[in-house]
Amino acid sequence: MEVLQEAVGQEALTARLFERADAGTLAHAMLFTGPPGRGGLALALALARRLHCTSPQGGGACGVCPACQQHAQFQHPDLHFTFPVIKAPGKDKALSADQLGTWRALLREVGPHFDMADLRERMALGNKQPFISVHEAADILRRLSLTAHAGGWKVQIIWGAHAMRTDTANKLLKVIEEPPAKTVFILMADSTENLLATILSRTQIVPVPPVEPAGVQQWLAGMQAQPDKVSDAVALCEGDLAKARRLVSEDAAGEFAMFVDWMRTNFARDGRKATAMADAFHDLGREDQKQFLAFALHMVRQCIVGNYGAAGAVKLRASERSFAEKFAPYIHHGNVVEMQAELEKAARDVTGNVYGRTVFLDLSMKMMELLHRAR
Template sequence: MAEVLMEAIGQEALTERLARHVEEGSLAHAMLLTGAPGRGGLALALTLARHLHCASSAASSKPCGTCPSCMQHDQLQHPDLHFTFPVAKPAGKDKALSSDQLDVWRQAVLELGPHFDMQDLRDRMSLGNKQPFISVHEAADILRRLSLTAHAGGWKVQIIWGAHMMRVDTANKLLKLLEEPPKKTLFILLADNTEALLGTIISRTQILTIPPISAGRISERLKAEGGEAEAIQDAVALCEGDLAQARRLIQRDSAEEFTMFIEWMRTCFARDGRKAAGIADQFHDLGRESQKAFLAYSLHLVRQCIVGNYGAASAVRLRSAERAFAEKFAPFIHHGNVHDMQSDLERAAREVAGNVYGRTVFLDLSMRMMELLHRPQ
């Protein structure tokens, strides 16, 4: 296994910019880093916190890595470094608090490195079907923590990861704190996007948009982690500058999904109801998470066909085997049916998420596909 990478790979410009803010003492008291977690927002936040806490930070453009404070950071155990992230209410408890899952969190960061995303964290928290969120109790916890004096007399850093999963009441409670923050307190909010955040929260933060990691840097990293050349190439093409996605793509073998998708489309085109029922059984047996993954994969392929169809071949993100199929399949997907196809697939995904019987969802969807594939251009 390659060594766990803690720095924000490919985000050198932002890393330097934040380091300069520390040196100049010009940090905003609340920052909002936006972009998919796999782009490295948490890595940036951790480096920034480490720099602020480092004993020799004043003399250096980066944390020393050897002082007691840096060593506490190595274990994510610095007493003035606080984490909040989405969690679900554990069975038998009446509050959903990150402090209950702090060990899982630390282990995730230390074992996976800071580029993991909600899906990785979910897997580790074994949430089942529960949706994680940032509860209002969490806001009360933050308030309590930050009103205490910093242990080391320096900065208190509160990282809020997955800030877009904050409930409205949580956000409202945090607002006051963002308006009048305790002295020497730094909030670092990390969010996939700003859409789900209250405007009042956004307006009180300095926003930094984290760009996708370059293909070259992702490819380099995957290679260091032992990936194979062809798999790396495919993952890089599909991951959109997101290291968490890239890693998942390289681990996931979508060969089965691909085979099933081809058979399904052929069956729908032939309007073979009996065969469609068989595939619906196969779909049903996948279980909910894999059903969702299959629908997401189908949506991805359909979208890629239409991109190819509109002549933007350079925007097509497909593996080589998929590309060969897409070229033959693309003519059957056009502006006369693609919109309905996408919304039907999305609706099916919502139904699966909402616990509708898999077989029923898939049969309905197949009937629609039979009609849509024959719709005139």
């Protein structure tokens, strides 16, 4: 039952799709919804392998037949991948085919539980927005018009389907509505938002639920991470394994220490130190500045959740909780709206290339005032 292990935490959904495949009632076009880290791709791969396996056993693929071996390398000739890309250097069209090596390397090295942030990093996109072009749609139509190599099922996966341009989606409407015989479309998107109604009406929507905490825990156990990081990740990842993996591997301690220091400085109205800190923030560079501001916004929001909502709803690491308990009383209805607006404005200014030192010094001055405001 190797296959079921791959679709971590989605065993029930996997079993249901396998049953439909066996009964011949599998929809020819499905849309898996949910963040990629929940395992939509793992599920799609398991289903494709099940369809291609020549001697399925006990509900799963056998793992040893030639088809299963091709699947192990993500190289089965009737398994097609489409995902958002930008034009490769020297090419005039943006095609997934030009990035398949990167895609397969990511699958091999990280496994199927990755998200757009992971793929962006692999493809070294910088600030460019990847998309699924109309040329990709033409490529899909061409591939699917060919006879299946093994005379069996053709599986077309469209990962990040929300990145399809309108002309791309329109070009695919007909084939999604009436695919060639023995062809399955599996589209994947975070949600049904940003997809054309005409696409939605032609697909069976299959919501992929969050992975249960026990499933996340079990999956992380294979990573040899520190136990406190694992328990934080289980609590904070929202059933998303891509997030969980980042939570155990990233070092958030630096950011948190900086936030504590900065807020203490602002509370003490220490102008000299605030100036020195603005210089330090400036030197971090734009991406780290944005990340720090996002973290600060997250901390402020969690304080408000702690003050006015259920304690269980607070999403903080164990190490952050004791500070947050002491800091939270200074965040209240009298200042939280403005505080969030100021942090968001600072993030926009950083994105818009405003001088970092100025952004952070202004922000500190605002925080000094807001932290002392009456409830």
